[in-house]
Amino acid sequence: MVSVRPRLRRRDGPEWRRVLLRGGIVLGLILLTLALYWFDRAGLQDNIDGEISFVDVLYFTMITVTTVGYGDIVPVTDRARLFDTFLVTPIRLFVWLIFLGTAYELLFRNVWEQWRMGRIQSHLHDHIVVVGFGISGAEAVTELLRSGVPPQHIVVIDSSPAAAAAAAEHGVAVLEGDGTRNTTLEAVRIDRAKCLAVTAGRDDTSILIVLTARGLAPRLPISVVVRAEDNEPLARQAGANTVINPASLAGLLLAGSAHGPHIAEYMADLAAIGGDVLMRERAVAAGEIGQPLSAIRTGLGLRVTRGEETFGFWTEGAALLREGDQIIEIVPRPRPAREVPPGDG
Template identity: 35%
Template structure:
């Protein structure tokens, strides 16, 4: 769950500083007025004795082996040390209650969120690939930030995700209990963006077991591991190293092609690949004769290229993959 604006650790640190300040003030008062105190041993108070008396006085122990005897010392004890003792106890009790109540609030928020959230997206791994996936989801306005759950083991990474308004879960995506906390069993999609292929396989297996109907997309570095991800339950697998290698190879002979491809997969500017339902007036026509540049047709979950004979005529319920131009209004959104 997103952390509150003031963290519990920072609040606790401030309270510790307050307690130490109260103790220091008490020690100085006792040490400066040490002539007005009597020790059972009969000798004067040392600095250590002043610290000892301050600690037992503020904590309420009060063993009686050191007592104020002069009028000045007793007045200081009533006017200064007694309020400091009350403040000291309030800080200790208040800190304990705040820690307990904060844990209860966090548990309640997590329970409330898990009981309500449905059809969200779980992103396992918030490195370069995971961040890009989340950025695309947010840029296309497909998912609200509070319907994206990031799972990672790096707390600094999770803090960055929280700053974006995302829900975060600390832990390894290979563990079923961690994915359950992320609500994977009710998610509509799972993005596996780990840094290692073996981890991607384990995450995919665990996610598929929890969410048989979810759409799982996984990223791997090596093409030889694609079949493992497919067998583990991934619906789609993206080979990051080979895709980058192809673009590098194309850039040496046809750099303009690489520019167009990058433009298409970058939703913020220029052109972008999008999906939309077929409009009523388009039914029965050819996808190649539409005003939009259609790349493919999705029919009953199967993707057909625009030149496939199966989609010569558009049918009700089809969805079109087309190239759209990103307008300035889209960029502002």
Template identity: 40%
Template sequence: MFHVKLPGHDALDRQVDERLVTRRVTLPRRMVQRPLRQVARRVMIALLVLVVTAFTVWFDREGYHDNADGSVDLLDSFYYATVTLSTTGYGDIVPYGAGARLTNILVVTPLRVLFLIILVGTTLEVLTERTREEWRLNRWRLRLRDHTVVIGFGTKGRSAMQTLCATGLNREQIVVVDPNSKVIEAANAEGYAGVVGDATRSDVLLSAELQRARQIVIATQRDDTAVLVTLTARQLNRGAKIVAAVREEENAQLLRQSGADAVITSASAAGRLLGLSVLSPSAGTVMEDLIQQGSGLDLVERPVIKAEVGRSVREVQDLVVTVKRGHRLLGYDDPEASPLQLTDRLIAIVRVSPAAAGTGAE
């Protein structure tokens, strides 16, 4: 089944959703009026049209003839307005005067058309909304290139997206995949496009245009799910950067063998940070500050600029921690790290000013 519309959950709780929905793409929705308020507004307009028509007939009642008694009163005017606007037209009350017929041509007929438009407005709006959503979805697919796919919108997935957005990544370049429709609705509310479905299925990942993604973040709740998603994602996209999170450290190597470029062990990482905070609360605070992107100290990766080529690591203005040369990571104290080469990339600690942080968060 494929349905289209234009933001920590246990996998066992999602099995019902997985059976009911194969894949469904949803885009962030604009603010719309509540359905009950829309219906009430249309009913009021329809009643207003009915009243205007009835009083129009009543004011010119001398030009109408009632087959029952020959005269037209206020009740007859409302009766005539009702059967005329609804196009029933029993013919028991007819306009015979020239003024009445002219009024029917110039006033009553346009009101009848307006009344019918109001009656069928809901159907027309549904058709228009479906067309609009189809157009938005097709336009979204055509424009989506080199984006980021985040699989899992739990605590880890949310934090990953917040970090990406803090570095300047546009929310429109992020697609969330999760089997729970309520989770995807929450992602839509935060401005992310979403796909409802099981990410271990290739058709679900293709709905997220994963084959054209630049980077993939896998933040599922189960390690075995993460392995299957990684295998499927790598098969669909050979060049994308895949970063996956696992709970148990013993599964990290399995994720790397499945195709993940980087694996984060969430449980052990949190445990190490706890242990470091016990030994030195200040050191734990500094590490947490480095992890939180966009405030205080940030750990960033950047290319070597021309002015830094040929210099040693210690001569760089930023505090360089590691030099990435090809596929090798050289520590700041490694003799091979200096002098710097133009193709090197530096992993450094920089201080983020409040103004820069605000700009990046936008």
């Protein structure tokens, strides 16, 4: 990973529209200058044949707007010179700014952005992709940062400029785009990501994002937030490994609180990075193979995942840990070392 925080802004419209708009402005300025020069053509002098025709005025307008002229046609009256000084010269500068700005946007900036993003993408590996920076997405990013994940290891995708700006304030990488499109997910190297969290706000959009991501990264761990219980099976069929229903989770907390006033508090403590305890998943260590789950020393073992099966700490499957097992355990939250005041010790 690289410590670069890119932010790609979505275009406000097709490039050809902006080119046509700028071309229209330039054409309008040229026509305005042509009309004024034709109206005051008596103030011009043709050093070739001494006559000023419409073709001469058109030629002089184009040469004057785009350059400083060749001297074959010149203004000779004070009014024509003042007109050229205070009106045509600013128009000339403005036209050149439009030309340079268009060239920069269509060529130089695109080339620069492609080079910059290519460099960033080449270093993206084992990063966390979050699609949707609403309430759930923002909370997820905040918790990841609190847990110690470096900001440059998190990539946020959102189609809203306001949401993208809010995500950028956290220091994470931001891609302003549509997460349902292959090109967007490919741009953040979804095939090399560590995991994907989808919280798009709409179940149909979230499921489509999961389906798209699963097609690009068949083995990627995907978590998705859905709000309708009927959509949970659809999310799993689309390829989600973990389906989270906020309403169901709130119901579980409420039900737990009915059996004891401190149960919901402890469950929230487990889920929050800032709590006293953490729930984490890790691979079994070499020294733990052959031992029961209850014998681990790093924390309180709760569950073992072995392939497609899971075993609770009370079952026979957890009595003998094997190579490749994944352990879910509860551990104390690491506390920062206490700073010793000057003079102590």
